[in-house]
Amino acid sequence: METQELESALTLIDWSLIAVYFVFVIWLGTHFGKKQTSSDHYFLGGKNLPGWAVGISIFATLISSWAFLGLPGKSFKDDIQMLMTIVPIPFTMWFCAKYFIPLFRDKVKLSAYEYLERRFGLIARLYGNVAFISGHIFKMGVVLMLMCKALSAMTGWNVDALIVLIGLATITYTFFGGIEGVIWTDVTQGILLLGGGVVSVLFLLFAGDSSPGLVLSTAYDAGKFKLADFSFDWNGISVYILLVFGLNLYLAKYSTDQTVVQRYLLSSSRKQAATALWVSFGFLAAVWVIFINIGSLLWAFYDLHPELLPAEIRAEPDAVFAYFIGHQLPTGLTGLILAGLFAASMSTLSSDLNSLSSVVIDDFYNKLKKTANDVQRLRFSRGSVLAAGIVAIVLAIALTRVKSIVDAAFWFASIMAGGMMGMFFVGLFTKRTSKQGLYCGLALGVLVIAWASSTNSIDPTLDTWYPKFSIHMYWLGPIGNIVVFVAAYLFSLVLSPGYRAPEGLTIYGEPRRGEPIKGIKRAETEEKMEGE
DSSP, X not given: OOHHXXXXXXOHHHHHHHHXXXXXXXHHHHHGGGGOOSHHHHHHGGGOOOHHHHHHHHHHHHOOHIIIIIXXXXXXXXXXXXXXXXXXXXXXXXXXXXXXXXXXXXXXSSOTTHHHHHHHOHHHHXXXXXXXXXXXXXXXXXXXXXXXXXXXXXXXXXXHHHHHHHHHHHHHHHHXXXXXXXXXXXXXXXXXXXXXXXXXXXXXXXXXXXXXXXXXXXXXXXXXXXXXXXXXXXXXXXXXXXXXXXXXXHXXXXXXOHXXXXXXTSSSSHHHHHHHHXXXXXXXXXXXXXXXXXXXXXXXXXXXXXXXXXXXXXXXXXXXXXXXXXXXXXXXXXXXXXXXXHXXXXXXXXXXXXXXXXHHIXXXXXXXXXXXXXXXXXXXXXXXXXXHHHHHHHHHHHHTTOTHHHHHHHHHHHHHTTTHHHHHHXXXXXXSOOHHHHHHHHHHXXXXXXXXXXXXXXXXXXXXXXXXXXXXXXXXXXXXXXXXXXXXXXXXXXXXXXXXXXXXXXXXXXXXXXXXXXXXXXXXXXXXXXXX
């Protein structure tokens, strides 16, 4: 498409709506700046935020522009089978509410990786720190880059200018507002994202000269509503691999990711924290169902109106929804849904910035500068938000020029984060696993993941002197976590016979109400526990 065509896709009304969105979220985020008088409040918001708001924030944190553009692209190209990955989420919610919310609320002050140090020593905590920081820095760069490339295709704006604009806007309200600013802007952005999806579905069903029944039957006859394939194949996409992949993905997110764990600490009680989990599930399920079905409806819409979709756009499924927003929606709706696209990415970026800063301050700064006062800690916290945001902007600009960095970034992050859930699980659910056993098990897990990642792309028909990981990469996450869990436990039995974890660091032998946990300062008061 020509640049002039792209520029004419948006009207003054659309730009005005987008401008109002930017002004509002920046004002809303910075509105909470005056409350940020300590680093604890900057990251924990006084621990009195309502569970429903925290839940929407969890949802907005986990959903980014990949859901807004990637899910419709996937179903436009194939079908809606990826929807099966969210089926295990209710079990994940129950499991984390039972085991991980009590763990983090009772045993850590701020950083999820504090538990790893208390259970397995400093090296385990540092591994968790490096995995989280490296993975989320890359994630921010990729999310920012992908969104701005899509926006550039719709608006004709320079990609670098969009990256800087959106990056600076997100840094601004995160820098001033702390976690409170992030939570309440997430609420706004999450609702806007969901609303944009609903409007898109309604337009696809009722706009034009085609009836909703014709649109639905066209998509159905083309197989675009296929939900599950029950034939088993280690290399194919079936219901079994999607269920296992989804279970591993969301268990890892809700049990080991600082952006989620930090939100367990924001409410006044465990009950409110559990409420946040279930609210996040409701919004996640709604967005998955809406946006993956948008792709199927888009296929039917353009099949009924083939003259509206250029061949070059049809060849790039991830670009179809963006093209639809910019060229088929009426004035006003285009601006509204584009604001939803901004919201999808900015909510993820702001959460990552605040959580990265919380890890840096709690896991590094407080250890290295124990004499710092709270003014210094707050100043450093804001400085780390600024620094992380600038790094994300620079990385996003670099990623637009060197595509191989994206693959290298995800490869590196997958290796570093490999077995993270296995670490937490073997620590919490076994008493016999020692730090020596964990370190050996973790080393083996990283080697397995590195081997699998580097050999999976090799031609399976090619003979090599070494074995290859020849099954679908969706299996790698669960396998990596299982290897770490089993190997760490077995190594511990050999290297540390007779070892038992300190009381209060596993699910076994928890002290009765009123008894102190040895060596651990409880994060909640007895009054709050009675209130539950």
